[in-house]
Amino acid sequence: MSGTDPQQSELHDEQPPRYSMLEEAGWSQEGPHVQEDGRIRVDLDSKICRTLTKLIPTPREEPELPAPPVYPGNEICNIHLNIVIQVVGSRGDVQPFIALGNELQLHGHRVRLATHNTFESFVLKSGLEFFPIGGDPSELMVYMVKNPGLIPQMKSLRDGEIQKKRAMVAEMLTGCWESCIGDDPISGAPFVADAIIANPPSFAHVHCAQALSIPVHMMFTMPWSSTRAFPHPLANLKYSNTEPKIANFVSYGIVEWMTWQGLGDVINDWRATLDLEPVPATEGPSLCDTLKVPFTYCWSPSLMPKPIEWPAHIDVCGFFFRSLPDYTPPRDLDAFLRNGSPPVYIGFGSIVIEDAANMTKLILQAVRTLGIRAIISRGWSKLGEESSDDQVFYLDDCPHEWLFQHVSAVVHHGGAGTTACGLRFGKATTIVPFFGDQLFWGNLIASRGLGPKPIPYKSLNPQNLADAIQFCLKPSAQAAAHDVARQMCDESGVSTAVASFHRNLPLDRMRCHLLTSEPAVWKLKKSSKPFHLSRLAADVLVEHHRLKASDLEPYAIHSIFIQNRRWDPVTGTTSALIGTSTDIVRSTGDIFLLPYQEFRRHPQSPSTGDVAEPSSARSPSISSTGASSMVTTHSERQSRLKTTGLAVGASSKSLGKTVGHFYKGMLIDMPLAASEGLRAVPRLYGDEVKDHGDVRDWKSGAMFAGKNFTHGMSEGFSGLFTQPYKGGQKEGAKGVMKGLAKGTLGMTTKVSSAALGLVAYPAHGMMKSLYTVTHSGTRKRITEARKREGKYLEEHTEKGRVGRQLVLRRFEAQQRTATSSSS
Template identity: 70%
Template sequence: MEEPPPRYSLLEAIGWSKEGASVKDDGRIEVDLDSSLCKTVAKLIPHSHEHPDSETAAPLPFDCDIQLNVVIQVVGSRGDVQPFIALGNELQKHGHRVRIATHGVFKSFVRDSGLEFYPIGGDPSELMAYMVKNPGLIPQMKSLRDGEIQRKRSMVAEMLRGCWHSCIDDDQESDEPFVADAIIANPPSFAHIHCAQALSIPLHLMFTMPWSSTRSFPHPLANLKYSTTEPKMANYISYSVVEWMTWQGLGDIINEWRASLDLEPIPVTEGPNLAETLKVPFTYCWSPSLMPKPSDWPSHIDVCGFFFRSVPDYSPPADLESFLRRGSRPVYIGFGSIVIDEPAAMTSMLLDAIKSLGVRAIISRGWSKLGGENACSDDQVFYLDDCPHEWLFQRVDAVVHHGGAGTTACGLRFGRSTVIIPFFGDQLFWGNMVASRGLGPKPIPYKSLYAQNLAEAIQFCLQPDAQLAALDVANQMVHEDGVSQAVASFHRNLPLDKMRCQLLPSEPAVWRFRKSSKTSLSLSKVAAGVLVEYSRIKLSDLHLHEVNPIHIQNRRWDPVTGITSSLLGTATDVLQASGDIFYRPYQELRRVPHSNYEHSDSRTSSITSLTANSVNSHEGKKDSKLKMTGSTLKGSAKSAGRMVGFWYKGMLVDMPLAVSDGLRAVPRLYGDEVKDHGNIRDWKSGATFAGKSFVHGMAEGLTDIFSQPYKGGQKEGAKGVIKGLAKGTLGTTTKVSSAALGLIAYPAHGMMKSLYTATHCKTRKHIIQARAKEGKYLVDSPKGEIHRQSILRKFEAHQRQPIDPHGSSSN
């Protein structure tokens, strides 16, 4: 039975695609910010502001003497993977063990670079072909009918699972155990935050195009339409619009996968902007000489420069070397990993443009196999199968390509003027960037490409002005070292004070050894392994050390939206569970192999055997029916239990919590700050939160009626007194109510957290086993032999000295 297409329910229900946003042919989202929908969304997005302390210069060198297991998760084409190989090699120079987790087709590419490799699944060629057909975030109807969108969603689910296994599975070639101590990822890998949350380890995002909200320019995938919205605010809103639309297509897949990691589902209001809410460090790998860091990006966001690898030692084949020698410098034309629907038509168009100009050209066949299987080179055109761009671009006059960040960077690195033919994603962004600096003509979307405008674009690049502009940018970029600056950014954002093992300072702490109820010791895998081996401690004495705990809160804006979202969430859960009362039995019926009891063995010939088989068949059929009945009843009962559980949880826990949080948030609507009482992780922190909320809420609520008019009068006189009186009255009502209701809501929420943790511990046990396995492996390695006696000696010294709760000795 064919599965139905995914439900873009929220988009359809609110009329997003009709009123607020629509997808153009080039895949960009046309956002109408004058629509009532977008105006409503704008009110829910915090206004951006300048960051005076934001560092606009490249990060200074930062020393990190802790040797980490770093997994780099990358989804995309070869051009997306290549910069991270350069990054991985640079990280290795600092003593880190680096694993690249990406598509299986890039295994040799990664391994040949001296890096570990882990396949996460997914077919990049299929992904590229899909993106050419559906360059936007919402697929075309033809793709829905052909089932392509369902295949893409299945691929995303596969890659999510692969990314998690890349964090904790052994190396597939050497069987060497590996558990990640930190994650670096590009945003389209999607699994990054969730893997980091499960492991409680640091995460750092890196990307080639803007993905963080700014007032300086709109999201590269958004085409803004507005008349009344302030332009800078319009730019800022565009990032949330794109994130919301992405989450609508993938949120259900991500939450289903999170459940397999024992992580709670992410609320629909929090999923789209999770990275910004959690202030995940971000490094952008483009040249600041092309586009400086916006002033409203905070200090945990850096612009470091392009990631270049060293020019490879390459010996060209004889025919390529001969072609380059026997004429003028050619123009390079290639579309890399792009999979084009009609490569023959594209080849014909390229040849027409080349011949009309009379220039020589190198056409890279790429994944589309331009030129066909039997393409023949001549004195004017050479068909190229594979060649490092770093070597080739030094020997051409100009470059024509799809606008991938890596290819664009390489062309500019060697001072080559550029024609960009964008297909999807950030390619139009790079095309506009190149054109704005006079390094090439305006980008030509591939659907608008024909021989004449391509010839004109190439002619533009061969003019002296364009070539001088490209050389000027290359001279500026020569002083940048994007890879080393990115490593400095990564190191600077690590919580090194919490990561260091107290017995072996060069190793990251992953365990907490509790000496007493008030003191503990931070231990690395190898340190704990040595101590367990020598019976100084037991494995049961060790607890997972949370270096970077991630807490995802369901933030409320006010009591009305809080109650509405809580009711909607509860209703959705109850309806789904009630539907499962009937759907689960149906699933069980489909799983039962009817053939096991409907057919007897026709090969038996004797009457005795036939009779025996008939009796056995009857008994087997009876047993199968009993099992089937039991399974269906069990499925229905479980779904009924879930339905009742969702109802009671919604009414007794979620609803009071939503109201209390909504009341606490009201002062933020009129410009006051709301105190942060920490995160609720269990029943203890829930009770603590409730106590602090009650004390502060009652104290401030009872004094606001006097303090707010006084503050208002100081600022605006009589008008301010009236405003202050209104604020004070509202503050007294909401703060006192929230404080009282919170005494019930927050402890109950904490108890639910504790219950969830106690009943969802499979992943936690898996992490413990994986870390213990790596520790045992390291004990038997040269590292364990070198540090064995030092670890034992330092542990004995620590045992004789009091240790404070923060993990340092009293001395």
């Protein structure tokens, strides 16, 4: 792929991803595997799925009280943020976020939409800033049609398609990061994100937010959060002994685990370029859920209400619609619509179909069988013939928001945006799903009587397509579609989503103390009380010598900490041992592999162009041939010495890593895993585990160790008496016996964790501090980008000219107040 970093190319030329091993290991026989329709068959009775189920937290028996609904305008944000919206997908995935971006602009935010390069003009015409992240959506569509689910078929693995897809993901991850701190590609105006909105397939979201210490908010068109109400849209469940609601809930975790198996190593390698530590294998699949990242789902609650167990940070707000376009149809389309009954729309948008001619023939047979009029959208597959006629019109490009007002029914692939648009105008719908969530939407449409059962495209034929269209033209389907459209008229999905976004921001911590409409990104190092400054305010104060640059340090608005949680001492210590052993084996192999690669990479003999021509003036007594031989010998010697030095250096570095991994594993990782596992044991029998905060550096590590020791010792010994008493109060003599067992186990585990943690947690904290000191490149780049934006705002914008005097006046007033109060 052009423009790909050489190191990334080397990464993706290696072995196929781990899911190849999963399928070869028997997942296709007894565990999850991909079906022809693209969904993942999840057999919960299989041994592998039963094992995975133990790692996935089960839901509470009783759901929490439902969160109050979010309404447009009930959350006011008067802080003007730099917001980057990261979207991976087709035009249908991008379009809803354009509507969202325009709504955010109405609140004074600066909005940048980061997506594939091919959508540049589409985004810019909407008035949003655009940032290219790479990736080819048409190539993604071709790949997804061949591999409809998240996990690819073995044929794709053997054909090398997976390496290409992983390389594309790596390119898009880098593009997403650059979209957070890169200057505007057109105007050159500096930009550093204050908040991130993303759809889950962009994958970079949480990690970019962690590097910047800013809020992140997920928005998506299909369910991605675990619920008992319905299974994951990409999972086809099979079970006999599992309760259906639990099976639905577990399906989300299994799909996440399989996704992480394919891309976890790519994401962790990219995280290293941001100076972030790798995400543990056990934490990657459930990262958003563990961190309680806010989610807003953009489908109509009248079509599918919010599940009752979803917490307050998850909202269902309605479909995202753009304003109706000011569109004038071409003459031939206008004439076709006027000269007959309303046609049926048939189109598959961004889907790339291998045999477009055969699909066109199939559609025409169904249309002519029914004797109806039809508009066939050519789409990315270039469906249709050269010319239209009185019965069929071939459409190149036309806004659905305009067109769907003039048709009788719609047939499409089931993209969420196209589905929403059809329902918005009360059109009965036939869905022909290809991959992803399309079958999910097809089943939902059928369950509400808004259309027939979905027809997977591989099963499509002229007869079942004709039957499906005939169903859509029935009065009952038309009436059901009009009823849903009436309910959707009362919703304002985009406005409600913006209110949801604002509600989940830490607004109380984001505000600059001098310019209250600007977000704070700096703080004073030495101040009696917190004093936060925006980019512009900081630049003004430094430029006018009210503060020194050294007085300021970056302000973390929303710190994200990814913890490697342990569930018990046995699995915790075992996983730490496996991780340490894996690192040692890998670095030991590199002792021999890296020198070999260096010798392969650097030629032993210089090329002809490297040989200097002899100079008779300098060496008159040496012949031309002799001089050339002497120079060549010297160059060869230099080349060999250089290559040998590089090889020895690489080998020595790997040896050092091997020793480092051994001591880190033995002295830090395994004691820490054992301490954490022992500390977590009470959770296994229903007790709460005390939260002592996060270990971020040596200081927090020492504090954690002290709290854990105090709490472990006191609770461990007192539990011998309190647990039997509590048990007796609840269950009498039986409860006393249970309490005695809990108290004894608690004393053993809590006291052991307290003692072991005195060494493990401070050592872990020191390693964190060392990592922070030795990995500072990204922080320096963020700091410089924020300084550059502050200077740009002051020197080149109206906001800077107005804010300059305001900042100086308010700062001097605060200084006077502080001086008078101290005196």
